[in-house]
Amino acid sequence: MKGSVTAISGIGTGVGKTVVTGLLAQGLQKCDRKVVTQKIVQTGCTGISSDILEHRRLMGSSLIDVDYEGVTCPYSFGYPASPHLAARLEGAAVEVMTLRRATFTLQKQFDHVLLEGVGGLLVPLAPDLLFADYIRDAGYPLILVTATGLGSINHTLLSLEACIARRITLKAVICNRFGEIDTLIGDDTVEMTRHYLKKYGLRAPLFTLVGDTLDCGCIESLFL
Numbered sequence: 001m002k003g004s005v006t007a008i009s010g011i012g013t014g015v016g017k018t019v020v021t022g023l024l025a026q027g028l029q030k031c032d033r034k035v036v037t038q039k040i041v042q043t044g045c046t047g048i049s050s051d052i053l054e055h056r057r058l059m060g061s062s063l064i065d066v067d068y069e070g071v072t073c074p075y076s077f078g079y080p081a082s083p084h085l086a087a088r089l090e091g092a093a094v095e096v097m098t099l100r101r102a103t104f105t106l107q108k109q110f111d112h113v114l115l116e117g118v119g120g121l122l123v124p125l126a127p128d129l130l131f132a133d134y135i136r137d138a139g140y141p142l143i144l145v146t147a148t149g150l151g152s153i154n155h156t157l158l159s160l161e162a163c164i165a166r167r168i169t170l171k172a173v174i175c176n177r178f179g180e181i182d183t184l185i186g187d188d189t190v191e192m193t194r195h196y197l198k199k200y201g202l203r204a205p206l207f208t209l210v211g212d213t214l215d216c217g218c219i220e221s222l223f224l
């Protein structure tokens, strides 16, 4: 039986996808689930993906064979930019089949693959391949990481609408309150996110991340 795949994206870059991916993996490990994380494309880094290193740190795990073999991060480019540009600067191009084969290899070995995207949902992996379209075509459900600072409501609702337009299954929304400056705005942003999940008819639960505490109770319930 091959393992499940869950994509983890965010309302943009630097919103906490890596932290959330690592914490979800940590939680699944605690439930004795065989879990691995994957970074679909790493930019701004050469060699082992910096996001994979952080996932393993949060999981309390050292690097594993599939990390060294590049299966958990099929593409790594040096320039800190969108994958389509970072790849072009190296005379390379991201290929869908390379991505799909890497994830499928992990599915054969693990119960769960947590697949971290790059930046936000509509980031081009290649000039005509947005991450949101890639996970739609692959049928991967999504956990969306949002932020709670000023400007996050707009980015969050745009991301929800992008999911709806593609009929992407939204498994959960995680409001990451890291770095929040204004609690009044932060609290309101969480509530407006909850309001629009209901208004849009999305049944995904909303959880908050404060520090390294995910308030989603038993993480395993997200991956049944």
Ligand SMILES: Nc1ncnc2c1ncn2[C@@H]1O[C@H](COP(=O)(O)OP(=O)(O)OP(=O)(O)O)[C@@H](O)[C@H]1O
Pocket (backbone or CB within 6 Å): 010, 012, 013, 014, 015, 016, 017, 018, 019, 020, 051, 117, 118, 119, 120, 176, 177, 178, 209, 210, 211, 212
């Ligand atoms: N809940 C948190 N607790 C502590 N640090 C956090 C938290 N959320 C984010 N950070 C820090 O904020 C920075 C950005 O977070 P992170 O790397 O997870 O973002 P990202 O969405 O994965 O970015 P990218 O698009 O580059 O992959 C990191 O330094 C991370 O350690």
Ligand SMILES: C[C@H](N)[C@H](N)CCCCCC(=O)O
Pocket (backbone or CB within 6 Å): 013, 014, 042, 043, 044, 079, 080, 081, 082, 083, 118, 119, 120, 123
């Ligand atoms: C450099 C670092 N790896 C970033 N996560 C890359 C984010 C690409 C975002 C592209 C964009 O939305 O303009």
Ligand SMILES: [Mg+2]
Pocket (backbone or CB within 6 Å): 017, 018, 019, 051, 116
């Ligand atoms: Mg990351």
